[in-house]
Amino acid sequence: MEQTFFAKLPLLEECQVLVAGAGPAGLCAAVSAAREGCDVLLIEKLGSVGGALTAGHIRTCMGGVSEGTMRDELGKLLETGGACIPHDTEKAKYRLALWLKENGVRLLLGTCVCGVTKEASSVTGVVVATADGLMRIDAKEVIDATGDGTVAVLAGVPFEKGRASDGLMQPxxxxxxxxxxxxxxxxxxxxxxxxxxxxxxxxxxxxxxxxxxxxxxxxxxxxxxxxxxxxxxxxxxxxxxxxxxxxxxxxxxxxxxxxxxxxxxxxxxxxxxxxxxxxxxxxxxxxxxxRETRRLEGREKLEASDISSGRKREDVLVHNALFCFDTHNPDGGGQAEDLETARAVKPYDIPFGCFVPKEIRHLLFVGRCISGSHKAHSSYRVMNICMAMGEAVGLAAALAVIRKIPSCEMNVSDIQQKLEQRGVCLFDSKVS
Ligand SMILES: Cc1cc2nc3c(=O)[nH]c(=O)nc-3n(C[C@H](O)[C@H](O)[C@H](O)COP(=O)(O)OP(=O)(O)OC[C@H]3O[C@@H](n4cnc5c(N)ncnc54)[C@H](O)[C@@H]3O)c2cc1C
Incomplete structure (x- = not known):
């Protein structure tokens, strides 16, 4: 019924890769896909790009990842060198929008995803609310970078919220x-x-x-x-x-x-x-x-133990991610963990399966809504790590379009090979 209604909506745009949400993860996903020569459309519900990094006034990009990722490029663009120094949000809004344009990403602002078009278990596009009403955008691959996992949830991907004991989320x-x-x-x-x-x-x-x-x-x-x-x-x-x-x-x-x-x-x-x-x-x-809303169910789930043990993966797409367990207390003041527990982390890998839904095809997710536990999320949610995720997932979607296969069927080693060609370090032990 819903799909019949969606099919009758006016078509606003068509594209190969559609990225929903222009935060740190979505920006990098869009540019990364465009650099493979794909027609990429980035849509954002606010009136500027950057998400938490600009409109959210989160001015300190934190977290380590391996050398050669887009985090290094954005560190230069934000004039911070990737260090935890407050960036200028006004400069960032302009420079990020220009970066998208220079990389051939088409951008729509004031465009909020409020539905997903599907054929059986394949996503075929999204429904957006604009000042002209509801409209459809058709896409070969869709990347959910909304932070809240909105696109994936509308497509039927299961999700979790909060900690296992009582469902409370970070404040x-x-x-x-x-x-x-x-x-x-x-x-x-x-x-x-x-x-x-x-x-x-x-x-x-x-x-x-x-x-x-x-x-x-x-x-x-x-x-x-x-x-x-x-x-x-x-x-x-x-x-x-x-x-x-x-x-x-x-x-x-x-x-x-x-x-x-x-x-x-x-x-x-x-x-x-x-x-x-x-x-x-x-x-x-x-x-x-x-800090925390929905965590989507993926083919794999990143656990706190992966982070405390510094687990390395053959199917790695983000290598040597590093940040403490930063759980602001969901049930009172201060932090949920003592300093020793918070700092018990080692550089860890994020595998492809954390970005891929179990059942739905032509859809990937990226950023703070990926598949992981409440405690693991408190580490991987920081912006430098989200940028590296975006780059890898944007590339995966672009390669899938070029090869005419659903992104969930992509061979991980093909994505890895391309990332390495771009200079991203995936298999050594240095952390920058
Ligand atoms: C209070 C607070 C403090 C933090 N402090 C730090 C810090 O110091 N350092 C650090 O590195 N990280 C920090 N973080 C974490 C970090 O900011 C986020 O986890 C990170 O920005 C996630 O990136 P993202 O791209 O996944 O999502 P976001 O940055 O949230 O971007 C998502 C984008 O999607 C858009 N969007 C959402 N829904 C839709 C829709 N339906 N249609 C279209 N567009 C949509 C949003 O408007 C937004 O632009 C903090 C977070 C919070 C909340």
């Missing part, structure tokens, strides 16, 4: 930047023993303010990243638990509460930190940031 936050700081103070992590000018511990001050109610309920650390303009700090502090980033009502509630917290946290900084008396909010995420 939401809105990151923001303050300006007008006249101090050198930075604090990026629970393990930083930052001191105030009078030698008091900054972290202890945060804890006291949390207990007294000066800071919001679940906020006991206010992370302050420096490294861009001298008088600016990127603030990662506010937090809201028990919300679901795929629920429109929860998104609205998160937006209101987290913006209230921005002012509470900023007042704490002004009132307690020498040099922060005149700081002001310069810019914030355009929407609440949800």
């Amino acid at each position: 939401a936050s809105i990151l923001y930047t303050i300006a007008g700081v006249e101090s050198d103070l930075v604090c990026t992590h629970e393990s930083d023993d930052t001191l105030l000018p009078d030698s008091r511990s900054y972290l202890a001050l945060c804890k006291e303010a949390h207990l007294s109610g000066e800071l919001p309920k679940n906020v006991d650390i206010v992370r302050l990243y420096g490294g861009a303009a001298k008088d600016e700090r990127l603030v990662n502090a506010n937090q809201l638990c028990y919300v679901d980033g795929t629920s429109p009502a929860d998104i609205a509630a998160s937006d209101l509460e987290l913006r209230r917290q921005i002012h509470q946290v900023t007042n704490f900084l002004r009132n307690n930190l020498p040099g922060f008396e005149h700081c002001r909010v310069l810019q914030s995420g355009e929407m609440p940031g949800f």
Whole structure:
């Protein structure tokens, strides 16, 4: 019934590879596919490209991967060299859009996927909501880079949410930047023993303010990243638990509460930190940031044990991914794990099967919605790792189109060979 309705919708576009979502994973997937000579259409529901990296105000690209991936290219484009230094989101919006154009990717903004067209178990395209109403886009291969796994779920791919014990997901936050700081103070992590000018511990001050109610309920650390303009700090502090980033009502509630917290946290900084008396909010995420929503079921599932043991795979597409287990507490303040547990990780591989659904054909997924457990997700979700995933998966889709086979039937060694020809290191032990 639904498919009969979709078939009657006006055709907006046709393409070989369609990528839905222009975050770090989708951008790289689109450029990667286009570099194989495919006709690639990238569609994005917002009015600019970059996803969390721009509109989400997540200004620090984190995570290690092997040498030669698109993470290196984007590090240059963002002027960070791939290091954890806040990038300029305004420059990024323009440069990323230009990068797409220069690489021959066709882009549609303000275009939200709200349905999937299918023939039996094969995806044939998507239905999008635009200002002109619902329309169809036909594609040979579709890549879900929506972060939320929306395309895959609409195509019928099963998914999980949250941790196994109670289904709770990581909390939401809105990151923001303050300006007008006249101090050198930075604090990026629970393990930083930052001191105030009078030698008091900054972290202890945060804890006291949390207990007294000066800071919001679940906020006991206010992370302050420096490294861009001298008088600016990127603030990662506010937090809201028990919300679901795929629920429109929860998104609205998160937006209101987290913006209230921005002012509470900023007042704490002004009132307690020498040099922060005149700081002001310069810019914030355009929407609440949800660290975790749906995790799709793939042919394979990345487990926490793969990450703690540094498991290497013959069917690797992302090599030597490295980031701690970064689980912001789903049920209170701080982190869910102690530092020792969080840091018990080794460079690991992400195999092809984590990007491929079990039953549905002509569909791949990439980015934070890939197939993995709640704990594994807390590591692979960071942006540098998502970029490397995007490159590999975009290439897989392009090669499938060129060979006229469904992407799920691609021979992994063919994808690997092409990645290596591009300079991506897949089988050695160096981590950059
Ligand atoms: C609060 C917070 C702090 C974080 N801090 C860091 C950090 O410091 N460093 C780091 O590296 N990572 C951090 N992360 C993680 C990281 O930002 C994400 O995991 C990463 O951006 C995922 O990339 P992605 O491309 O999969 O998804 P996103 O960046 O979420 O991009 C998905 C894109 O798809 C679009 N989209 C969604 N649905 C549709 C649809 N139906 N139709 C069309 N388009 C759609 C979205 O608008 C978006 O542009 C943080 C995340 C959050 C929320």
